[in-house]
Amino acid sequence: MDREAATLEIKARLNIVDVVGRYIELERSGRGYKGLCPFHREKTPSFHVEEENQYYYCFGCHATGDIFSFVMHMEGWDFVEALQALASEAGVVLEGAxxxxxxxxxxxxxxxxxxxxxxxxxxxxxxxxxxxxxxxxxxxxxxxxxxxxxxxxxxxxxxxxxxxxxxxxxxxxxxxxxxxxxxxxxxxxxxxxxxxxxxxxxxxxxxxxxxxxxxxxxxxxxxxxHKKELLYGWNWAKESVRKQKTLILVEGYMDVIACHEAGINNVVATMGTALTEEQIEIFSKQTNKVILAYDADAAGQMANRRGVMMLLRYGFDILAANFPVGFDPDDVLRKLGPDSLKEAIDSAENYLNRTIRQSAANNDLSKVGSKTKFLRDIAPLINEIPSRALQEEYLHKLSEITSLSYYAVEKEVLQKTSKEYERGRSRYNNKVVSPSASDLTVDVYEEAERDFVATVFGDPSYINEAMEIGFELDWLENDGLRNILKGVLMPSDSLSVPFNRDSVELIRELAERMEKIDEKRFRDCLRKLAERHIYRQIEELSIAVTKSNESVFYFEALIELRELMIQVENLSEL
Ligand SMILES: [Zn+2]
Known part of the structure; x- marks a missing residue:
């Protein structure tokens, strides 16, 4: 059977409720089922599975899709892998490439x-x-x-x-x-x-x-x-990683075996090399918490630090197990027993806090030179933290430890300008699984607003294209930009728009920006603004749905949501 036919046949034979039900607990709700969303953290269920139409939708994080996208996300598979797995389950024979x-x-x-x-x-x-x-x-x-x-x-x-x-x-x-x-x-x-x-x-x-x-x-x-794309032990670990929302990282096979013997199954080994991005992709969909279970010396080594920095960048919570110096999990199990191994992992400490503490202990912080050395040791880690608020928390902590001013610490540690910081961060926006993920995308829309207003500022006829898809002034959030656009579109009203030094700056910036915008970039920014507008409607509807217990309203709202989601998909054809 070719791929397309196989896809349809699999969908006809397998029920999405059964497949999803294997990963999360589902209870009947109205015409479908609901449960705790596997894609974001939540306490009350907002993940819905529609049996009739065979799709899922989360009112919390807007994850949506069919049986294929679900297993792809849960298992970290690509489409072909998902197709193979579901085909064999459904008894569909694939045309073998x-x-x-x-x-x-x-x-x-x-x-x-x-x-x-x-x-x-x-x-x-x-x-x-x-x-x-x-x-x-x-x-x-x-x-x-x-x-x-x-x-x-x-x-x-x-x-x-x-x-x-x-x-x-x-x-x-x-x-x-x-x-x-x-x-x-x-x-x-x-x-x-x-x-x-x-x-x-x-x-x-x-x-x-x-x-x-x-x-x-x-x-x-x-x-x-492909060593870089494999984690030893993942085949046994994935089930419990999903349940416990935590992954334990060790160095070698023996450590994985030791953990299993102590009853700990959510463990994988990088097989002696530094963690790679491909390996992180394997588990980043199931958990955002990682416990490093290396021996105390190895945890601080540069090879491991590179892996840690990548984990930080992805927004992982990183803990470090408390092993005696020179002991790895295998040593702890064989010499101290299974309870000690469990205890060492259960009492894992925040990795950054521990690294700061250890580095502070290794430097004589009464001397200015040592303070700088200490800060430079910690700086690469702090720079990888994708949350500005958390970063500031650490800067305060470092300022306390060194008795240097916050400003001095910030200057020493954050060598990147905030612009570079934003840019570096946005590369990972779509991969970060955390409740604050929506905060991270703000700058993308801000950019889109600027591009849009700059284009119309340069050639007002562009507004017609935007009007065709329903553009209104309230699609813009930046007051300054909205005022400028108002001035361009309705010159007679513009006298009432207060122009100040900020708006003069803004206009200068827009004039510069105008030069760089072509057709494609204009379409991109228009699409972004439309997308945000639709997302806001989805958001409002989601809130209304979760507050309502009436199944009729729920069903109608789902249909409306479905339409809005189709609108988002159609945006790519703009
Ligand atoms: Zn969700």
Missing amino acids: STNKVNNKLLDIMEQACQFYQQQLRGSFAEKYLKDRGITSQSVVKFRLGFAPDGWQNLATSGIKATEQEFLDCGLIQKRRSGSGYYDRFRNRLIFPIFDGFGRPVAFGARALGDDKPKYLNSPEGMLF
């Missing part, structure tokens, strides 16, 4: 290799090593730990049905440096299969059991394995 066939073949080989390594573990000295380290037999099964025996050609004789090229594409064998032929990549090593979000092995991490170097050897990047 050729790359999919190749990938499926490779996945099958990885699965066979995983089983082969698991079989080899039984009775091996690697099994004894795991036992000595205190890894439970349940963990060995759950994490599918295995053993790659010594020898160069074990895979070739393992019974796995694959060509040399396929073994090579899987990263399981390597070409000989001299002469022809291949040999096994993993030899005499403990095997940790690395799973994708569906729980399929896509790579292996291999730990040397003797003195072989390197100590840890991973599958190479390839057709299946």
